[in-house]
Every structure is written in structure tokens, then in C-alpha cells.
Amino acid sequence: MTRTARELLEGVTGKLAPDPHANRLLPLIARGAAQLDTLAALALEQRHVVASDHRAFLHLAERSAAGTRTSPADPASAAFFEMLAEGEAQAGERLAAFAAAVGADEARAAEYEPLTDCQAYPAYVAWLALNGEPTDVVLALGADFAAWGGYCETITEALRHHYGFDDEACGFFDLFAAPAPELESKALAAVQAGLDAERISLDDALRHGRLLMAYEAKFWHALWEQDQRVA
Structure with a gap:
């Protein structure tokens, strides 16, 4: 049973895998x-991303549990999104130590203007929370979780070896x-339940993933550009 779901999940992840050289900031x-x-x-x-994704995943869990006009309740997807929401809550707690290590205190956070290209991702996750199957x-x-991980x-690894950060400061990234x-x-x-109920649209899933x-x-890329300006 699981094998079919695994093949589909791994197939989509493989098709959407990013160019390994696309992230210019990572090598730096x-x-x-x-x-x-x-x-x-x-x-x-990430303060903004984590907060937004947490609410989006909670909404997806609620939608899945309740069902919609076109789809019945989907407890398997609800369980998946509930776990994601729990992970985002934990990530938010761990992020504080990393922020402190890099000097991003509350005063700086209050003055910071988020970059448009950085916040496009959570905006689309929020859109999916409202509109996606x-x-x-x-x-x-x-696919995105695989790349992000x-x-x-x-x-x-770099924060420890090159920047001298301790385990607490690295905890946010360790989590993922x-x-x-x-x-x-x-x-x-969740994928197997979707297959069994014939409610998966591979075209839509790939479009969302792209x-x-x-x-x-x-x-x-937005952060890389900022790094180049600072340098």
C-alpha cells in the first residue's frame, strides 16, 4: 500500500528538485x-516565514479535518498538517537563539522591513492553505522540504565550524x-488516502510545487543580493 504512495511522493520530489547551483547564498x-x-x-x-507557515498549516489541518464542499474529511492530511504546525511552533522557539547570535534583537526586528522576494514563499503557502486540495x-x-532540509x-555545519555558534544558536537549523x-x-x-479516494491531481501538485x-x-537570491551589497 505504502509503496505506491512512496513512488508518487518520490517521483514528484525528483521532478521538482532544484538546480544544485541555484542557491548562490548557500556556498557563501x-x-x-x-x-x-x-x-x-x-x-x-524567518520570523515572518515561520509565523505565517504555522497559521497556514493549522488552517490546512482544519480544512482537511472538516472537509470541503467538493471533498470529504481527510484525517490523514489533517494529521500531516498538524505535525507541520507543531514543527513550526518549535522552530519559532528555536529561532530566537539564532537571532540573538547574529544580533537580530527585538529592537532590530521592530525596525526591519521584510524583503518582498523573501516573503513570496509564505504568501503562496498561505494561498495554498485557502485554495489547494x-x-x-x-x-x-x-520537494521543497527536501531542498530546505x-x-x-x-x-x-557552517555555523558551528566557521562562525563559532553553539548548539543552541544552531538549533533552528538542526531541527530541519x-x-x-x-x-x-x-x-x-496522506498521499495513499488521496490515491484511494482518487482526489489527487498530479498536474496541480506539480504546479504548486514548481x-x-x-x-x-x-x-x-534576495539574501544573496543583500550580501553582495553589504560586501
Whole structure:
């Protein structure tokens, strides 16, 4: 049963995998060359992303549990989005230590103006929370989570080795870099339920995923451009 769902999830993730050279900021962080002000901007942008995604995932969980006019209740997708929302809440708590390490305190956060290209991603996640078929959204998020997890793995290693950050300051990125077998299990269950109910639109899932990956790329490119201006 799970194998069919896994094949679909892995197939979508493979089709949407980003160009490994697309993220120009990542190599700078990896070798310790990114400016501290850029890392502060990363922390400040993530404050907005995490808060928005947390609410979006809660709404997706509620929609899934209640069903819509065109789809019955989908408890498997609801469980997946509930876990995502819990993860975002935990991420928000861990982000504070990273923000403190890069000098992004509350006073700076209050004055900070978010970058448009950085906030395109959470804006689209919020759109999906209102308009997307939940199972299609599960599939679309898979590719982006895979890329984001890889980015976080690189970043957390660099923060320790090049920037001298401790475990607490790296905790935000550690959270996303670590394997998440329970979340994967819930994603597979949601996809399988969607297959069984014939409510998955592969075209829609891929379209959502392409947009998510494009907005993810814009996020990092905006920070890279800022880093170049600071340098």
C-alpha cells in the first residue's frame, strides 16, 4: 500500500528538485563568507516565514479535518498538517537563539522591513492553505522540504565550524536538518488516502510545487543580493 504512495511522493520530489547551483547564498555560508548582517536578515525573514507557515498549516489541518464542499474529511492530511504546525511552533522557539547570535534583537526586528522576494514563499503557502486540495499540497511541499532540509544541514555545519555558534544558536537549523521519519510516514499516509479516494491531481501538485520551488529560490537570491551589497 505504502509503496505506491512512496513512488508518487518520490517521483514528484525528483521532478521538482532544484538546480544544485541555484542557491548562490548557500556556498557563501558553507565557507563562512556570508556577512553577519546577511545572517541577521535570514533570521528576521524567518520570523515572518515561520509565523505565517504555522497559521497556514493549522488552517490546512482544519480544512482537511472538516472537509470541503467538493471533498470529504481527510484525517490523514489533517494529521500531516498538524505535525507541520507543531514543527513550526518549535522552530519559532528555536529561532530566537539564532537571532540573538547574529544580533537580530527585538529592537532590530521592530525596525526591519521584510524583503518582498523573501516573503513570496509564505504568501503562496498561505494561498495554498485557502485554495489547494490538501493532498496535492502534501505532494507539493515534499520537494521543497527536501531542498530546505539539505540547505539547513549545510548551514548548521557552517555555523558551528566557521562562525563559532553553539548548539543552541544552531538549533533552528538542526531541527530541519534532522531526519523526520514520523512526518514522512504521515505524508505517505496522506498521499495513499488521496490515491484511494482518487482526489489527487498530479498536474496541480506539480504546479504548486514548481511555484514553491521558484519562491524558495527567490528567498535565497534576495539574501544573496543583500550580501553582495553589504560586501
